[in-house]
Amino acid sequence: MIKVGIVGGTGYTGVELLRLLARHPNVAVEAITSRSEAGMAVSELYPNLRGHYDDLAFSEPDADRLARCDAVFFATPHGVAHALAGELLDKGTRVIDLSADFRLRDTEEWAHWYGQPHGAPQLLDDAIYGLPEVNREQIRQARLIAVPGCYPTAVQLGLLPLLEAGVIDADRIIADCKSGVTGAGRGAKVPSLLAEASESMKAYGASGHRHLPEIRQGLADAAKGPVGLTFVPHLTPMIRGIHATLYGRLTTDPGDLQALFERRFASEPFVDVMPAGSHPETRSVKGANLCRLAVHRPGDGDTVVVLSVIDNLVKGASGQAVHNLNLMFDLDELAGLDAPAIMP
Ligand SMILES: NC(=O)C1=CN([C@@H]2O[C@H](COP(=O)(O)OP(=O)(O)OC[C@H]3O[C@@H](n4cnc5c(N)ncnc54)[C@H](OP(=O)(O)O)[C@@H]3O)[C@@H](O)[C@H]2O)C=CC1
Numbered sequence: 001m002i003k004v005g006i007v008g009g010t011g012y013t014g015v016e017l018l019r020l021l022a023r024h025p026n027v028a029v030e031a032i033t034s035r036s037e038a039g040m041a042v043s044e045l046y047p048n049l050r051g052h053y054d055d056l057a058f059s060e061p062d063a064d065r066l067a068r069c070d071a072v073f074f075a076t077p078h079g080v081a082h083a084l085a086g087e088l089l090d091k092g093t094r095v096i097d098l099s100a101d102f103r104l105r106d107t108e109e110w111a112h113w114y115g116q117p118h119g120a121p122q123l124l125d126d127a128i129y130g131l132p133e134v135n136r137e138q139i140r141q142a143r144l145i146a147v148p149g150c151y152p153t154a155v156q157l158g159l160l161p162l163l164e165a166g167v168i169d170a171d172r173i174i175a176d177c178k179s180g181v182t183g184a185g186r187g188a189k190v191p192s193l194l195a196e197a198s199e200s201m202k203a204y205g206a207s208g209h210r211h212l213p214e215i216r217q218g219l220a221d222a223a224k225g226p227v228g229l230t231f232v233p234h235l236t237p238m239i240r241g242i243h244a245t246l247y248g249r250l251t252t253d254p255g256d257l258q259a260l261f262e263r264r265f266a267s268e269p270f271v272d273v274m275p276a277g278s279h280p281e282t283r284s285v286k287g288a289n290l291c292r293l294a295v296h297r298p299g300d301g302d303t304v305v306v307l308s309v310i311d312n313l314v315k316g317a318s319g320q321a322v323h324n325l326n327l328m329f330d331l332d333e334l335a336g337l338d339a340p341a342i343m344p
């Protein structure tokens with residue numbers, strides 16, 4: 001069995017890791033941390049896990065204990081993995097970081113968007129951006145993974161086929177995205193209150209959001225040159241889910257767009273290109289490690305519209321993190337990740 005630790009086990013991505021790993025045939029959770037709930041049994045805080053982790057309790061983060069694991073997930077706010085990852089890596093423990101600490105290659109850009117200096121620039125050369133549909137082979141060899149953000153996962157998967165094929169204007173891409181409230185984490189915040197978030201919808205970060213540089217970095221790699229991106233996130237009254245509506249202007253005859261998407265993701269277990277004319281729903285990926293895509297060309301004009309949906313906590317975070325673990329430890333890619341979505 002592969003021994004894993006989770007730093008930040010009381011948060012939404014932490015409990016989602018536990019839910020997925022409960023069905024994983026090759027993984028045992030050895031340590032799970034929380035500073036606020038240290039001492040409490042995991043199944044007391046999360047009754048959905050009763051019967052699965054009966055001997056596991058939250059404990060204070062302890063580097064020595066974590067270093068006894070083969071891999072440690074960081075499901076923590078930005079900056080925490082900067083402080084601890086180096087020590088774990090030195091002791092031979094692999095690190096899978098769900099935060100943004102190692103996602104941006106440019107430390108100044110990171111400092112600008114995250115409002116603090118980059119805490120571990122010396123580790124960046126080792127960090128692999130954990131989008132398996134792009135970096136599968138590097139992930140297999142990696143000891144430090146930066147799991148992509150939720151919006152960046154939905155947006156990049158939807159645009160990769162078009163940018164790699166060079167059929168849209170890379171200077172004018174629009175990503176209009178909607179997220180459920182769990183995207184903001186479990187901490188109490190006014191915008192997440194029932195009376196604030198339900199029966200209403202609003203954009204935020206329209207002038208600049210911290211996922212913008214991350215998405216731009218990934219799209220520029222795919223386009224092999226700089227991209228111009230307008231990214232506007234919205235908060236919507238649902239618990240889980242991201243819906244990205246992506247617009248590009250065709251600059252050349254793309255041929256059969258449906259075939260382009262189907263070919264690009266033909267061997268990807270966690271990307272479903274839906275039949276032509278489809279409109280994927282967020283509920284069709286709820287709880288599943290899946291991105292469902294549909295591509296449209298309204299009126300056969302020069303605008304291509306891609307619809308991309310994921311569960312922010314699964315393909316947008318914890319499921320993608322487990323997929324990375326499977327690749328790093330040469331396990332079946334589907335291990336722990338084969339459950340279908342919950343509908344309705
Ligand atoms: N929610 C989502 O949809 C997504 C989240 N992410 C990223 O994943 C990470 C976790 O997100 P999420 O689960 O939503 O966050 P939550 O706010 O729900 O949980 C954060 C967890 O981190 C722990 N924690 C907080 N500060 C520290 C610290 N200084 N040292 C150690 N542990 C700490 C908390 O426990 P305690 O304070 O008790 O120690 C808690 O368990 C974040 O970086 C987030 O941006 C990425 C993609 C999607």
Ligand SMILES: CC(=O)N[C@@H](CCC(=O)OP(=O)(O)O)C(=O)O
Binds near residue numbers: 149211
């Ligand atoms: C709805 C909501 O608030 N979503 C969060 C993004 C999700 C997230 O966790 O950010 P990282 O992927 O960078 O870790 C936000 O917009 O800040």
